[in-house]
Structure formats: C-alpha cells, structure tokens
Amino acid sequence: MRRGLAAIALALVSYLVIVALWANSVARELLQATPGTDRRIELDSGRLAALLAIEDPAFYSHRGLDMSDGQGLTTMTSVVARDLFLHGHDLDGWKGVLQSAYREVFSCCKKVDLGRDVMALVLHSHASKQQQFNLFLNNAYWGAIDGRAVVGIEAAAGAYYGEDAHALTDDKFFGLIAMLIAPNRFHPLIYPEDHAERTSRITKVVTGRCAPSGWLDLTYAHCDGVD
Template identity: 45%
Template sequence: MYLKVSAKILLSSVLIVIVYLTIALTWASLSVEYLLTEEAIANEESILTIKQNDILLKIKDPTFYEHAGLDLSQGQGLTTITSSLARDIFLFRVKLPGIKGSFQSFYRGVFNCCKKIDLGRDMMALILNKNLTKELQLQLYVSSSYMGSYDGRQIRGLPAAAETYFNKPLAELSDDEFIALVAMLKAPNYFHPEKGAKHLESRIYKIKKILAGTCKPDGWFDTEYKHCTSGA
C-alpha cells in the first residue's frame, strides 16, 4: 500500500513538472519575438578582444558555441551565458502586457523563490538560443550584465565597468584587469573592487590558476574553485 501511494505521488510530481515546463516553453516561444524587439542589439561585432573572449568563455561558459543553451561542463554549474541572459530578458528587463505579463510575473516569482532548482529558466534559454545567434547573445551579455554599484548607481556591462573601476576602455584593460571583471560576474557586489577587495583578490587568484591549467574545477558544479589555493 505504501509503495502504491509513493508511486502515485512520484507520478503526480513528474506530471506536474512536465506540465510546468511545457507551459514555460510555450510562453517563452510566444514572448521571445516581442522581448527581443525591445533589446538594443546593434550588430554581431564582438565588444571583446580575441584574448578577452577566450578568458571569459573559459571561465563562464566553456562550450558556449557548442551547446543549445544548456550545459553541464566541468566547472560550469547550472548556469550558461545563454541562461543568464534568458533570465534577464524574459523575466526582468521588459514588462510583458496582458496574459503574457501574468505568466511573466508568475515565472519571476518562481525564480526569485527557487532559483537553484527552477527549470523554467532552462526552457527560456532553449528558446533564446533558437532565436538569437551566439554572437548576439555574447554581445548582449557583455554589454548588459550587472557589474555592481558605484556611487549609488548600477553599473551595467563590462565596457561601463572598465571605465568605472579602471578609468580606461575595455579593449585597453590588462589581462589582470579584465580577469577582475570576469571574477566580479559571479557576485558583483561581493567581489567588488572596493567593497569586497579581499574576496575579489582571492577569486582572481583562483581564476588565474584555472586559466593557466594548474588547477581544474572539482566536478560539474564547482564554480567556487575553493581547492585552487596556493597548495593546490
């Protein structure tokens, strides 16, 4: 009897998840065109230098050009550049009208509540990847990612962060300066050049070891690199 009840509960849970993801996929498919028309997409020309591009992808999304929006690469965790961008585009940047807006509010609430286990964003990432080239995804990610607050204002995008924190254009940053910006992307106010300088310094050191190949992520979900210390 207990096994039958457990099986029914499990089956019901699976069906609920399937329905939830199907609705999320449908909603994202119907909303993506409107949302992308609201984005300031200039062209596919890279904002980054070739070396900066390589550094960013090795740390944030090693198989960016190969995956369909989702990936579980070594050290990738559950978030790709595509899924990070999908979260912002579908849930936070533009308010959708009507019934689509109601679903948007619902999915935003689910994400805010349960972001570590919410699979709705994954459906949005799949749809975004089908409707936006990799080059444009990367351009939007680089130009619009939240990069902490400074003097009471939000800093958006790596170009603005370069000017704010290093007083120079993004293309003129040294490798160490650019790595600092990449390090900030994980938690911009925690790894802040002023408010979290010690935390930032520690993460920069670990990222350098990853880039140099002297330390590797410890499993699929390791984005902390806690083992990449001086003794690693």
C-alpha cells in the same frame, strides 16, 4: 505514493511545457525590445578564451545548457534568458500576466526551478550565439557603486578602472571576470581582498595552471596552492 509522484511529475511537465510555449511566443518581441542585442563588443582571442573558461567553457557548442567542469548550474545563455524573459522589458496582456507569474516562481524557487533552463533552450532557437554573447556583455550586472547598478562590460571597465574595455590590461580584465559570479560579494572597492583572491584563482585557471575540479567547482579554492 505512486499516484502522488505521477501527479507531481505531470504538474512539472505541464508547467515546463507552458513555459516553453510562452517563451517561444514572446522571444522575438523581447529581443527587439532589449538593448545590446546587436551591439557587438570585440574581444581578442585571448580575452574571449579567458571569459569563456570561467563563465561558459562550451558556449559555442552547447544548445543553451551544459555540464562541463566548472560550469555550475548556469550557462551564459541561461543567464541571458533569465534577464531577457524575466527581468527586462515588461510585457502586456496575458503575456505580461505569465511573465509576472514566472518572476514570482523564480524569485521563490530559483535553485530548483527548471523554467529558466527551458527559457535558455528557447532563447537558443531564436538568437544566434553572437546575439547571446552581445546580450551577455552588454547587460551583465557588475555590482553597484553609490547605489547605482553597473551594467555591461564597458560601464564596468569605466567604473572600476577608468578605462575602455579594449584598453584594459589582462590583470584588469581578469578582475572584471572575477566579479561576475557574485558582483557585490567580489566588489573590488568594497571587498578588495576577496576580489584579489578570486582574481588570482581565475587567473590560474585561464592561464592553464589550474583547472576546475568538477561540474560545480566555481570557487577554484584548490588553486590557491598552485604557483
């Protein structure tokens, strides 16, 4: 039993070490190849605070991973790391072989795979917080319309509200934030009632009328009874 557990632990550590070495070797190449790394989208302090309250409360203080209330299993950094290392630019040679292997591992076991968390730590060492934030806003998935993916906050503002992101009212901006946890599940055109409910809940969170009840509370269901 002990030998079996030791073998499993050794295999896991070896896997994570290889992931870290690979991610460190390809990070710069992927950052250069990914659109939006240096494209800055300005948000006023209120909008920024609202986004972070829902997506990553400790974004500017953590090093890629965090366990704040309402954080759940992902940070903005780990979301960017997943997309950057696994779902973006295709690598060549041995780097591409490992990229394909990690894609398969994440596809099969993303709920328990720690590889993405290691990639988040590596990303943090290669990209500034501003670059991480740029990548998140410019490349986040905001659902699909007529089979076409809506990618980035500017595209989402135009697709769902017909406006530029900076021109959105607070309610519309909160409506975009509401989608990020599951863009097609809380799609305002397909599931307007679910989207409205989710928007109402996060509005109460970002305005301070309610708060996440723990690390894994991402639904804020208890906020429904709060005025």
